[in-house]
Amino acid sequence: MEDFKNAVMAVCIVSAGVCMIENMVSGTRLKSQMKLLLNLTVITVLIASFTKGGISFELPDFPSYNVEYENPQITYADEICRQTAENVSAVLSAQIQSAGINCTEIQTEVNISEDNSIFISRVTISADDFSKASEIVRNSVGNNTEVVNGMG
Numbered sequence: 001m002e003d004f005k006n007a008v009m010a011v012c013i014v015s016a017g018v019c020m021i022e023n024m025v026s027g028t029r030l031k032s033q034m035k036l037l038l039n040l041t042v043i044t045v046l047i048a049s050f051t052k053g054g055i056s057f058e059l060p061d062f063p064s065y066n067v068e069y070e071n072p073q074i075t076y077a078d079e080i081c082r083q084t085a086e087n088v089s090a091v092l093s094a095q096i097q098s099a100g101i102n103c104t105e106i107q108t109e110v111n112i113s114e115d116n117s118i119f120i121s122r123v124t125i126s127a128d129d130f131s132k133a134s135e136i137v138r139n140s141v142g143n144n145t146e147v148v149n150g151m152g
Helices: 002-024 033-049 072-098 130-141
Strands: 101-114 120-125 145-151
Touching: 002 033, 072 101, 072 120, 072 130, 120 130, 130 145
Parallel strands: 120 145
Antiparallel strands: 101 120
């Protein structure tokens, strides 16, 4: 029974291949020659299936990937926070630099509340004149924002 099943599977696979190849060469001058070759291939597979106990087609083992995806909403919110923090840091850095203060680093902490509003909870500044830089930051993002000296 197993041999018969293998023979049928081999014929089905070869027939599907023959059908695909016939469709590709249907408009060419080699149509009749290809049809003869494909028919010979089908006959060879049929004969080989019954004389040698069947031709087995085995697909290689593909590794299974068990990747657990995070909640897309959480990933989206994290990316919004990251991008917003990057943009706010760039704007604050430009404002501090335009005031003539040397600012080496700004790190902005951005959060999203339950009502989906974005707020800046903390800004860490490494600048020569921290008091003036923190004043610029508070004027830009609000007095409720915690401004931390990153220089120590």
